Amino acid sequence: MILKRLILIAIVVLFSCSHTVKGQAPDAVKKTFQAKYPEENDPDWHKDDHGYYEANFKIDGIKYRADFNADGTWVETETSIDEDDLPDAIKKVIKEKFDDEKITEVEKVESATKGLFYDVEFKRKGKNKDVEFRADGTILN
Known part of the structure; x- marks a missing residue:
């Protein structure tokens, strides 16, 4: 009986973390989204763990995720890319500084505060490590 209750509680908690708000983003968020992505x-x-309204969508078969504040302010847009699509300068820095590490994810990010950068996630024991690069290979973090 206790095990069943624990499982039920775990399921409720798991599903409550999803925060799906399809069609329920504030009007200001929807307006900014439509202006930025009219197609x-x-x-x-979805509402993410940072409190952003997150739009998941595709354009020409490419998946995007855009984050907005509740007031409609655009925060950033990410898209997953292949490691081969990284700029050559970033590939060079990775070979020099991270050659023995496995890459688990690569994203191209357009940010309202940081501009364009690339987020490369390296596999680490425990929590993976994200390293942000400018196209010229400069490490941001």
Whole structure:
């Protein structure tokens, strides 16, 4: 009986973390989204752990995720890319400084505060390490 209750509680907690708010983003967020991405009219909305309204959508078969503050301010847009699509300068720095590490994810990020950068995630024991690069190979963090 106790095990069943614990499982039920775990399921409720797991599903409550999803924060799906499809079609329920504030009007200011929807307005900013439509202005920024006029070719997309049906994003999947979620509220993430940072409190951002997150739009998941595709353009020309490419998946994007855009984050917005509740007041409609755009925060950033990410898209996953292949490691081969990284600029050569970044590949060079990775070979020099991270050659023995395994890459688990690569994203191209357009940020309202940082501009364009690339987020490369390296596999680490425990928590993976994200390293942000400018196109010229400069490490941001």
